Amino acid sequence: MSETLYIRLASKPEQAISWLVWSTNQQEIIASGEVPDAQALTSISDKARQRQVVAIAPGSDVLLKALTVPAKSTKAMRQAVPYMLEDELAQDVDELFFAFADKVHSDSEHNCHVAIIERQLMHAWLTQLNSAGIKCRVMIPETLLMPLEGDKWSVIAHHGQLVIRQGVWQGATLDERQWQFMAQHWQQMDPVPSFVHYSPIPALPVTIECQEAPAELPLALFAAQSQRDINLLQGEFAVKTERSPAVKYWAMAASLAVVALLLQLGVKGSQWYQLNQTTAQLEQEIIDTYKQAFPNTKRVRIATIKSQLRRKVAEVSGGGAEASFLPMLAKLESAFKQVPELQTSALRYDGKRNELRLQAEASTYQAFDKFKNALEKSRLAVTQGAQNNQGNRVTGSFSIKES
Structure with a gap:
């Protein structure tokens, strides 16, 4: 399909949801907009017809982990990950869903890359899309749709939050209060990180180098990235192929x-x-x-x-x-x-x-x-x-x- 509908999901059903139709051939925006809440997704169901749909999961709801797991097989490795991380996670592992990347950019230190989401939230997102008559086969964390900028971190503001990509398998979505708080920590790092920002960003209380890039709509910036390292719709959430009439x-x-x-x-x-x-x-x-x-x-x-x-x-x-x-x-x-x-x-x-x-x-x-x-x-x-x-x-x- 030459056109794709991107839908940036929300952490709560009453929050606004952004959408954008992107032409893959022309690399340009066909249409874009926003609906006030999850119930209003029905108003864009017609835009999903005859187009691929990519759902974007908020980075604040997805935890990314890169691990080195000693295992003889991929299956054994994936079975071991929840128990390896059990002490680091605030929730019971049975309440969480672990999605794994099949292939990521070269990373010699780690052999396992996992995204962790609340299982209940995954069910809620898919229910919202299905109720609106929108068939979605791909879901990606928004932090992994940000550009990789070498040694620099990329950042863009969206809906009062800042979406940051810090590396191949590292990123976060912060509100402005968290942004200010984390700046104190970043200044203590060696080396101190520098940013490339694609939208105006709040001032930081410390001195950190920020490089301004041409302004972009967040979803347009996400859509322009060809590298997709993971599809969250796997395992129990994998899309079943429907029989054609x-x-x-x-x-x-x-x-x-x-x-x-x-x-x-x-x-x-x-x-x-x-x-x-x-x-x-x-x-x-x-x-x-x-x-x-x-x-x-x-x-x-x-x-x-x-x-x-x-x-x-x-x-x-x-x-x-x-x-x-x-x-x-x-x-x-x-x-x-x-x-x-x-x-x-x-x-x-x-x-x-x-x-x-x-x-x-x-x-x-x-x-x-x-x-x-x-x-x-x-x-x-x-x-x-x-x-x-x-x-x-x-x-x-x-x-x-x-x-």
């Missing part, structure tokens, strides 16, 4: 193909049974099978079953192209078996053009290339559409014809 169409077409195949097998099988069955019995069996598949049929003649089947296929495929549709469907099934990691999200057959249009998603770009090669080996002409990375999934499209 096209699956019903697929099932109907497949059922019809099975009926046609059974009829063909029945005709061929009659040669084995012909010593014990008469021609009349075989014809009656075919008629009975047809009536079982299409119970609303009142009158069936053996001489017209073939033409009637063609009409049934045409009703499903949107035209009289069954001669191309069913063989193409069989070749498509073979390709899916060869690339099981690729999943269909939409399927449409254009009977006039004898063209099958397929929307799919997978975890890697390579899956799309393997699927295209498998189709071409089946003597199909394949045109591959644009591919987009949505969090940890890749989506794309194919147009398929008989070559």
